[in-house]
Amino acid sequence: MDDLLIHKEEINMQMARYGVKFGIYKNGTFKERLFPYDPIPRVISSSDFSLLERGLAQRVDALNMFLTDIYSDKKIIKDNVVPAEFVYRSPGYLAQCEGFTPPKSIYSHISGIDLVLGKDQTWYILEDNLRVPSGASYPLIARSLSRRCSPETFRRNDVMDNRNYGNMLKEVMDNVNTGGINVIFTPGRYNAAYFEHSYLAEQSSAVLAEASDLFVENDYLYYRGNHGTVRVGAIYRRISDEYLDPLCFYPDSLIGIPNLMEAYRAGNVAIINAPGNGVADDKGIYYFVPKIIRYYLDEEPILMNAPTFLPFYEEDMKYTLSNITRLVIKDVAEAGGYGVVFGSELTEEQLDNLKEKIKAEPRRFISQEVIDFQDLPVIDGKTTVMRKADLRAFVLSGSNTRVWPSGLTRFSRNPNSFVVNSSQGGGFKDTWIMFQ
Amino acid sequence: MRKLSFEFNTRIDFSNPVKEHSFLLRCIPMSLPQQRLLRFRLNAEPLETMGSFSTDSFGNSTYSGRIGAEHTSFSYGITGILERDDSCFIPKQPAPFYRYPSFLTHPSAELITFANEISHMSTDLETAGAIADAVFGHFEYVPGSTSTATTAAQAFSLKKGVCQDYAHVFITVARLLNIPARYVCGLPLGDGSSHAWAEIWHDGRWYGFDPTRDRTADEGYIKLSVGRDFNDCSIERGHFLGACQQHQTSFMKVMEQ
Numbered sequence: 001m002d003d004l005l006i007h008k009e010e011i012n013m014q015m016a017r018y019g020v021k022f023g024i025y026k027n028g029t030f031k032e033r034l035f036p037y038d039p040i041p042r043v044i045s046s047s048d049f050s051l052l053e054r055g056l057a058q059r060v061d062a063l064n065m066f067l068t069d070i071y072s073d074k075k076i077i078k079d080n081v082v083p084a085e086f087v088y089r090s091p092g093y094l095a096q097c098e099g100f101t102p103p104k105s106i107y108s109h110i111s112g113i114d115l116v117l118g119k120d121q122t123w124y125i126l127e128d129n130l131r132v133p134s135g136a137s138y139p140l141i142a143r144s145l146s147r148r149c150s151p152e153t154f155r156r157n158d159v160m161d162n163r164n165y166g167n168m169l170k171e172v173m174d175n176v177n178t179g180g181i182n183v184i185f186t187p188g189r190y191n192a193a194y195f196e197h198s199y200l201a202e203q204s205s206a207v208l209a210e211a212s213d214l215f216v217e218n219d220y221l222y223y224r225g226n227h228g229t230v231r232v233g234a235i236y237r238r239i240s241d242e243y244l245d246p247l248c249f250y251p252d253s254l255i256g257i258p259n260l261m262e263a264y265r266a267g268n269v270a271i272i273n274a275p276g277n278g279v280a281d282d283k284g285i286y287y288f289v290p291k292i293i294r295y296y297l298d299e300e301p302i303l304m305n306a307p308t309f310l311p312f313y314e315e316d317m318k319y320t321l322s323n324i325t326r327l328v329i330k331d332v333a334e335a336g337g338y339g340v341v342f343g344s345e346l347t348e349e350q351l352d353n354l355k356e357k358i359k360a361e362p363r364r365f366i367s368q369e370v371i372d373f374q375d376l377p378v379i380d381g382k383t384t385v386m387r388k389a390d391l392r393a394f395v396l397s398g399s400n401t402r403v404w405p406s407g408l409t410r411f412s413r414n415p416n417s418f419v420v421n422s423s424q425g426g427g428f429k430d431t432w433i434m435f436q
Numbered sequence: 437m438r439k440l441s442f443e444f445n446t447r448i449d450f451s452n453p454v455k456e457h458s459f460l461l462r463c464i465p466m467s468l469p470q471q472r473l474l475r476f477r478l479n480a481e482p483l484e485t486m487g488s489f490s491t492d493s494f495g496n497s498t499y500s501g502r503i504g505a506e507h508t509s510f511s512y513g514i515t516g517i518l519e520r521d522d523s524c525f526i527p528k529q530p531a532p533f534y535r536y537p538s539f540l541t542h543p544s545a546e547l548i549t550f551a552n553e554i555s556h557m558s559t560d561l562e563t564a565g566a567i568a569d570a571v572f573g574h575f576e577y578v579p580g581s582t583s584t585a586t587t588a589a590q591a592f593s594l595k596k597g598v599c600q601d602y603a604h605v606f607i608t609v610a611r612l613l614n615i616p617a618r619y620v621c622g623l624p625l626g627d628g629s630s631h632a633w634a635e636i637w638h639d640g641r642w643y644g645f646d647p648t649r650d651r652t653a654d655e656g657y658i659k660l661s662v663g664r665d666f667n668d669c670s671i672e673r674g675h676f677l678g679a680c681q682q683h684q685t686s687f688m689k690v691m692e693q
Contacts, residue, residue: 074532088536095533095664098493216458217502219488247460247500247673258458258675262490262500 007149008039008379009192010304011231014145020138032199038378039143042409043387050404052115052123055303056393056402060111063130064397065296067107070279071097081295082288085363090285091333092131092278094241096248100265103176107274110172110236111383111395112136112408116373124306124371126390130277130288134239135408136394137196139430140165145408146430149324155292158435162406165394166203172398173206173234176270181231182206183223185214186306187239187255197238206236208334221275235260236272283332283366284310307369311362311375320367321355327367329354344372376429378411387411391431407431437521438655440693442623445513446631446672446686453506454678462621462661463514464497464670469524471659482507494531494668496661512672517693522653527640532617534637538664541608544589550610560615564636564645565684567570567613567654567673571606572650585667600666602647606634607665619665620644625639625656627689630671633657658690 016034020155047154069076070093076082076347087093112133114126143162145153173182184206186197201208214232220231237244243253248261263269267364285292287308309316309327320327324343331339346354358365375386390409394404409429444463461480463523478499480487487501503510515668516670537543543551557563564658574595581596588608603619616637624631633653634690644653648668663669 077532084532084535088533095531095538095668096493098531100493100535162585196686215456215502216500218485219490219500246675247458251667251673259460259500262460262488262498265492266488266490392597 003150004039004041004146004153005379007146008037010149011039011142011145012037014149015141016266018141018195020141033172034163034395035138038137038411038427038429039146040247040377040379040384041430041432042376042391043432046434046436047231049252049403050121052393054286055301055402056111056113056118056395056403056436057124058065058297058299058302059113059125059128059289060108060395060397061401062293062296063128063289064105064107066103066292067130067274067277067280068101071276072099074099076292076295079295081291082285083312086282086284086288087279089363090279092276092280092281094249094278095274096261097274100208102264102274103178103267103270106176106397107277108280109176109272109274109397110169111273112392113395114390115391116306116390117372119372119374123303124373125289125303126306127283128281128289129363129392130281131274132273133242133392133394134193134196135410135428136165136404136427137199137203139406139408141199142428142430157432160405160433160435162404162431162433165404166200166405168263168396168398168402168404169200169204169236170206171237172396173272175398176272177233178268178270180221180231180269181223182234183209183214183232183236185211185235185237185239185257187211187243191238193238198235211255211257214260216257216263217349219259219268221257221260221263221269229265232269234270234272244271247336269378280290283330284312284363287366295363306331306371309367311358311365311367316367317358319360320358320365324351324355324367326370328370329358329365332364333364344370371436376409376411378427385415387415405433437519437523439517439519440625440656440658440685440690441515441517441535441693442658442688443515444623444660444686444688444689445511446684447509447511448674449683449685450507450678450680451507451683452661452678452680453508454676455504455506457503457507457510457674457676459501459503459510459512459674461499461511461512461672462492462496462570462669464499464660465518465622466496466659466661467515468523468659469520470520472519472521474519476514476518478512478514480510480512482510492586494661494663496663496669506678507512510674517659518542519639520658522655525641529675530616530637530642533664534618535611535614537611539667540604540665541588541611543608543612544592546591546607547589547605548612553611555610556613557637560613560638561643562638563613564610564615564638564643566645567606567609568647568650571602571609571647572606575602577648584670588665590647599648601676603634604665606638606645606647610634610636618642618662619659619669620653620659620662621666621669621671622660623688623690624653625690625692626688629686630660630688631657632666635662658693 112129588604661669
């Protein structure tokens with residue numbers, strides 16, 4: 001492994017050369033920057049991984065059943081397991097998706113589930129990302145570069161190969177393809193994850209397309225290529241729901257495909273991930289996921305949520321208000337590490353303000369116990385420092401639900417920060433799943 | 437029961453040629469027990485292919501298509517005959533999303549105060565009448581004072597607007613008072629331009645209110661489309677390439693047979 005550490009700069013340079021970048025909007029302007037790679041991998045044992053595999057597949061299967069139910073029969077609401085409030089007031093709920101079930105009842109084909117490993121050696125689920133979770137390409141390219149820099153490392157260590165992500169993605173697209181080619185639809189190079197879009201297209205032998213390459217006619221989606229116009233059977237879109245179709249959602253979207261929703265509702269194209277998934281990865285719905293698993297699968301959840309309270313319920317409101325200084329408060333409408341406040345970091349006055357806000361709009365907030373999660377070593381100059389890190393596991397729902405034997409480990413730049421979202425700075429590590 | 441003949445035509449002129457024009461129309465009257473479509477003829481031009489018919493999540497009939505080549509105008513129209521009979525209905529529950537705020541109907545503090553001042557009557561139907569009165573009293577009808585993107589809250593504080601704004605405020609207030617409500621685009625008896633009103637759900641069915649005219653929307657009203665607000669059910673939506681000014685002319689006529 002020392003071999004790998006020596007190559008840190010070389011790998012970072014290679015990544016810069018390949019354009020492994022991460023874009024971010026700061027004060028309204030778009031900036032691209034490198035996503036720093038740390039060479040010390042996170043290592044997950046095979047027994048830990050098999051627990052994660054079972055737990056994540058269970059969770060994603062249940063969430064797919066939840067989405068199917070919400071947009072059709074709504075049994076879970078009628079049975080009073082999830083309050084209607086939390087579904088219909090969720091910004092991710094789209095009435096335009098009512099009354100239609102996507103091919104094979106798969107809504108979340110690619111799920112990015114964020115976990116942390118507590119000091120108690122327990123894995124906790126922090127967040128589900130069922131819309132367009134990004135990040136798989138970073139460990140993927142880091143691995144292939146490190147294999148090139150230091151093939152010895154991978155001969156000596158019994159690490160599961162992660163270079164099958166492209167094949168897994170292809171299988172996911174083929175599984176729901178309604179006839180025609182697979183396309184990865186990118187909003188273009190000014191997107192935070194443009195590098196990833198092009199890389200994944202190459203890896204999964206899909207066509208990388210922008211809005212001007214695609215059009216809908218008579219309820220079919222077509223790609224206008226150099227060699228003529230061909231039908232598209234599956235579109236892995238990397239833009240958010242609201243911009244997908246200007247005739248169905250935001251009318252002023254310039255990056256969408258007019259009437260794509262018509263083709264979708266006619267059953268002539270699979271959209272990956274399906275529109276409307278935001279209702280299931282809402283921070284408010286997160287609280288209900290263990291109940292959702294029990295409801296649809298009649299099984300106990302294998303992986304735990306972080307202990308979470310909903311001020312919507314009176315008892316949880318009381319608990320939140322009296323323990324606010326040691327809780328983390330999250331605004332359910334925000335994403336990407338925004339709207340997350342640690343009670344311990346607030347002044348008296350700020351605490352009072354926050355309490356008033358929670359009392360005024362209980363539905364808007366959740367509170368959670370701060371999990372004391374494990375630090376991971378990160379190279380800093382010539383020394384090693386300890387930083388908070390999480391893991392984004394990628395769960396792919398094709399003919400089976402499978403967990404990619406790798407994942408994106410993100411660490412915080414700031415030694416005191418628990419927020420490890422890539423929008424907030426920080427870097428990443430490769431994630432090794434061991435055969436043993 | 438009333439038998440109505442209807443005619444609705446719209447023409448959009450573009451100052452410069454446009455191309456790659458996709459459109460989505462919701463101008464075919466809804467098929468409902470209360471509104472039986474006896475016959476209709478739809479036309480749109482120019483057309484390059486057949487286009488396609490469908491039904492959206494709100495139960496509206498849609499017709500969509502695409503014109504790839506350059507053109508300088510787009511027109512569509514529908515004529516037909518239908519029967520309206522409000523005594524025919526199949527009792528059922530409203531879609532749950534009609535109880536919650538939508539993009540254009542998020543309540544402001546001002547609207548919440550306004551809603552709280554509406555006196556609760558013995559039935560939701562009577563309360564809805566009171567809402568229609570209050571909304572009618574609040575607004576001054578001023579064409580051009582708002583746009584299709586104006587929210588209920590914006591129109592409310594402006595105190596001016598057109599039928600769309602009256603309907604949005606009515607819906608926002610009804611939902612605040614726990615009455616399921618929805619937006620309706622359609623054609624009322626008479627001639628002129630298309631209209632918008634609102635419906636509230638009460639005792640197994642929808643009841644129409646026209647707050648712009650402070651009256652109920654009876655069998656003289658033809659429903660083209662419904663939704664949570666205007667965005668869900670606008671009669672025409674289009675997207676094309678080309679920099680130009682658009683000029684739209686529209687005419688409708690509904691007569692009793």
